[in-house]
Amino acid sequence: xxxxxxxxxxxxxxxxxxxxxxxxxxxxxxxxxxxxxxxxxxxxxxxxxxxxxxxxxxxxxxxxxxxxxxxxxxxxxxxxxxxxxxxxxxxxxxxxxxxxxxxxxxxxxxxxxxxxxxxxxxxxxxxxxxxxxxxxxxxxxxxxxxxxxxxxxxxxxxxxxxxxxxxxxxxxxxxxxxxxxxxxxxxxxxxxxxxxxxxxxxxxxxxxxxxxxxxxxxxxxxxxxxxxxxxxxxxxxxxxxxxxxxxxxxxxxxxxxxxxxxxxxxxxxxxxxxxxxxxxxxxxxxxxxxxxxxxxxxxxxxxxxxxxxxxxxxxxxxxxxxxxxxxxxxxxxxxxxxxxxxxxxxxxxxxxxxxxxxxxxxxxxxxxxxxxxxxxxxxxxxxxxxxxxxxxxxxxxx
Amino acid sequence: xxxxxxxxxxxxxxxxxxxxxxxxxxxxxxxxxxxxxxxxxxxxxxxxxxxxxxxxxxxxxxxxxxxxxxxxxxxxxxxxxxxxxxxxxxxxxxxxxxxxxxxxxxxxxxxxxxxxxxxxxxxxxxxxxxxxxxxxxxxxxxxxxxxxxxxxxxxxxxxxxxxxxxxxxxxxxxxxxxxxxxxxxxxxxxxxxxxxxxxxxxxxxxxxxxxxxxxxxxxxxxxxxxxxxxxxxxxxxxxxxxxxxxxxxxxxxxxxxxxxxxxxxxxxxxxxxxxxxxxxxxxxxxxxxxxxxxxxxxxxxxxxxxxxxxxxx
Numbered sequence: 001x002x003x004x005x006x007x008x009x010x011x012x013x014x015x016x017x018x019x020x021x022x023x024x025x026x027x028x029x030x031x032x033x034x035x036x037x038x039x040x041x042x043x044x045x046x047x048x049x050x051x052x053x054x055x056x057x058x059x060x061x062x063x064x065x066x067x068x069x070x071x072x073x074x075x076x077x078x079x080x081x082x083x084x085x086x087x088x089x090x091x092x093x094x095x096x097x098x099x100x101x102x103x104x105x106x107x108x109x110x111x112x113x114x115x116x117x118x119x120x121x122x123x124x125x126x127x128x129x130x131x132x133x134x135x136x137x138x139x140x141x142x143x144x145x146x147x148x149x150x151x152x153x154x155x156x157x158x159x160x161x162x163x164x165x166x167x168x169x170x171x172x173x174x175x176x177x178x179x180x181x182x183x184x185x186x187x188x189x190x191x192x193x194x195x196x197x198x199x200x201x202x203x204x205x206x207x208x209x210x211x212x213x214x215x216x217x218x219x220x221x222x223x224x225x226x227x228x229x230x231x232x233x234x235x236x237x238x239x240x241x242x243x244x245x246x247x248x249x250x251x252x253x254x255x256x257x258x259x260x261x262x263x264x265x266x267x268x269x270x271x272x273x274x275x276x277x278x279x280x281x282x283x284x285x286x287x288x289x290x291x292x293x294x295x296x297x298x299x300x301x302x303x304x305x306x307x308x309x310x311x312x313x314x315x316x317x318x319x320x321x322x323x324x325x326x327x328x329x330x331x332x333x334x335x336x337x338x339x340x341x342x343x344x345x346x347x348x349x350x351x352x353x354x355x356x357x358x359x360x361x362x363x364x365x366x367x368x369x370x371x372x373x374x375x376x377x378x379x380x381x382x383x384x385x386x387x388x389x390x391x392x393x394x395x396x397x398x
Numbered sequence: 399x400x401x402x403x404x405x406x407x408x409x410x411x412x413x414x415x416x417x418x419x420x421x422x423x424x425x426x427x428x429x430x431x432x433x434x435x436x437x438x439x440x441x442x443x444x445x446x447x448x449x450x451x452x453x454x455x456x457x458x459x460x461x462x463x464x465x466x467x468x469x470x471x472x473x474x475x476x477x478x479x480x481x482x483x484x485x486x487x488x489x490x491x492x493x494x495x496x497x498x499x500x501x502x503x504x505x506x507x508x509x510x511x512x513x514x515x516x517x518x519x520x521x522x523x524x525x526x527x528x529x530x531x532x533x534x535x536x537x538x539x540x541x542x543x544x545x546x547x548x549x550x551x552x553x554x555x556x557x558x559x560x561x562x563x564x565x566x567x568x569x570x571x572x573x574x575x576x577x578x579x580x581x582x583x584x585x586x587x588x589x590x591x592x593x594x595x596x597x598x599x600x601x602x603x604x605x606x607x608x609x610x611x612x613x614x615x616x617x618x619x620x621x622x623x624x625x626x627x628x629x630x631x632x633x634x635x636x637x638x639x640x641x642x643x644x645x646x647x648x649x650x651x652x653x654x655x656x657x658x659x660x661x662x663x664x665x666x667x668x669x670x671x672x673x674x675x676x677x678x679x680x681x682x683x684x685x686x687x688x689x690x691x692x693x694x695x696x697x698x699x700x701x702x703x704x705x706x707x708x709x710x711x
Contacts, residue, residue: 313648
């Protein structure tokens, strides 16, 4: 307080003294502060670049948006950006590819595969009709089983699980009944015993071709009086083994009677008409749509997995348009009475593959998967029944 | 300029100069002289090689599509289309019959296989026919049947012909070699020199590439594509084709060969199930024939004139 005291002491002669400096500070200094009580505090900064009219219009619209929403504007923008990027990078191209595929499936190219005369092969039945008496009725069922591959025990187990009655029910094996597994001959014996129908798979094809070749070379051991129950044997072991050592080993498991059975398996089995399912056909691998069964190339019927839509050439490769996708698409375009449902196997990678007009049944029994049956009853009802396959890891990994 | 900047500038300049300084050829330089010498020597060697006697076994009267498909020894001029077709269809039947009788293995290949795929017949524009055999069959053919003749009677008994089996002595060489002997054997019609090319397949690298079969022209096949073979019919007789015939064809001719219905002046007729000559082609050929006739007429007329004038003088 000494300072004030000094002032007070000097008060006596104040009149002669100059004005204190503090007084010289201008009064309007308060104007420099902006008070939040004034309207101007909330006003928008004057933007001389945008005409006032536009500014006003802008304010009018933005004022209508609730503040709660305005607050998340950044989040919305980010979401919109993400959506745009994902459309451009992923969904857009996928949609385009989808429509391109549909249009390719709808329009047959001017020049496409299959105008040739179907190759004719000796000892191969292209199409055969199944006996009508085997079609399902009120008391009987039709059972399709895919790719048994010599798993006799599993097949027996599956039939037991189904309560298969050989007097009424009928079994259809969709190819690749043999090879890889432990008891190929046993499977064929069983099939013969219960009078099962079959189709020719790629393994039956290879085995029969190899045997026909051996026969032509006279290197098949003739059985005494061509005994049908004698097993196959070869005269010489080493000569001409173009990688068919495995096939010969397989061939030796069979009797002539069993080989006869394999011979009569057609490439395409026309099963017949079943209520709700329509015309049923069974093949081992697949069919090319819009082509009569008699004209289907037998190699592809036993081996295809995909079809190139631009040329319509089937392929056994996995990459490409699955034949069953094409098949289903084309069936929907046909009149109901012309549609055809296919029961097949061969594609273990896809496993059980049930669609409107196709039933893929290869569930990889021989490699430790399941053995699958499609059961069709007299009303056209279907049921899928599995059994687990015996050996963990499968038989074909040995 | 500061010293450090100066130093940096000089270094950059010298580096840049060394970058630009590429060696220029100098004929006086001793190393360059040897290089040019070497090139000269190489040229000389090439000349010598050309002078060397050719290793080629099969000879044709000429190159190209027209002359390259006749054997020189039996060639008496280019045959008409009709005669070629007739020759070929009997020739392949005779060939397949012979191999069947002798229990030898053979199958159809290349353009012939493509013809089979379309309708079980030859492609009408094909200049030659192709078959393949395994190397063991090829050697057997060389040992037991080389230079033998096969007398053929057509199934209806109207046609009798004779064919020569000629096996290339270079069949021991299973690689391409100098490329002069990539055809291993021929089945020759001795009336006009047309033939079937027979090539042998062998596993040329059984150690590094087991199961890969190759001919001397580097057509590769996997065992699983070829065997087991399928028995079928070709030109009305039993024949064999590879197991995976489609893949073999697509590998060699691409998918186009299986879908194209307009090729080499021919059109695939779905009703006749055959390749037919397009009307344009027929017309073209007709015109060409007329042109030739006219030319010949002119020649005859001119000769007559010349004769006349010489006689008059």
